[in-house]
Amino acid sequence: QVTLKESGPGILQPSQTLSLTCTFSGFSLSTYGMGVGWIRQPSGKGLEWLANIWWDDDKYYNPSLKNRLTISKDTSNNQAFLKITNVDTADTATYYCARIAAEQLGDYWGQGVMVTVSS
Amino acid sequence: DIQMTQSPSFLSASVGERVTLSCKASQNINKYLDWYQQKLGEAPKLLIYNTNNLHTGIPSRFSGSGSGTDYTLTISSLQPEDVATYFCLQRNSWPTFGSGTKLEIK
Numbered sequence: 656q657v658t659l660k661e662s663g664p665g666i667l668q669p670s671q672t673l674s675l676t677c678t679f680s681g682f683s684l685s686t687y688g689m690g691v692g693w694i695r696q697p698s699g700k701g702l703e704w705l706a707n708i709w710w711d712d713d714k715y716y717n718p719s720l721k722n723r724l725t726i727s728k729d730t731s732n733n734q735a736f737l738k739i740t741n742v743d744t745a746d747t748a749t750y751y752c753a754r755i756a757a758e759q760l761g762d763y764w765g766q767g768v769m770v771t772v773s774s
Numbered sequence: 775d776i777q778m779t780q781s782p783s784f785l786s787a788s789v790g791e792r793v794t795l796s797c798k799a800s801q802n803i804n805k806y807l808d809w810y811q812q813k814l815g816e817a818p819k820l821l822i823y824n825t826n827n828l829h830t831g832i833p834s835r836f837s838g839s840g841s842g843t844d845y846t847l848t849i850s851s852l853q854p855e856d857v858a859t860y861f862c863l864q865r866n867s868w869p870t871f872g873s874g875t876k877l878e879i880k
Contacts (some may be wrong), residue, residue, distance in 0.1 A: 673793050700876060702861060702871040703871070704870070718775075718868060719775075748776070751817055751818075758827075759823050760808060760823070760869060761818070761820055762862075764816065764819070766816075766817055766819040767817055768834065
């Protein structure tokens, strides 16, 4: 059974760095072809794919946010991480992590974690 | 960036009705098109990948088709539990979502 769960700070101030953790079970990020992606959704709005990390530690970023994003993983503890630097109110959103397996970009998703950027 | 345009943005239909949702890409996406269903307060759920492949556990009333820039999601017989917002996602290049179609029961 594949599960993912996101965790984060809840609220942070403009210019700070947002650190998110995705803790998963039911698959391994050391398995060939597996990956984890991060996606966000401002309240009542659409979805934006942020970053992907693969079993071989390949990393890919949304071109419009690339300079602010860092994705990483801890394979032994079944976790993936995303950092976003220099946040502002536009980064307020629900952040999701999702499994990537073969041709299925997001076949399982976490429940999401709400992040608010406010002074 | 490949832009994805979904239509209509809102759809109201009756139970049992056949429903078709559309997604148009700004350039050829080579059938790298997925459909997601998002119910209120929940995470998106994968329905269809690569245009017409049903994800595990998805009812057969859902189907997808298309090629080039134009893609459709069809629900053959609308059920009350299908009330949701439906998003398309292209992954021919960096993944981008459409803005969604909100589906309600008439």
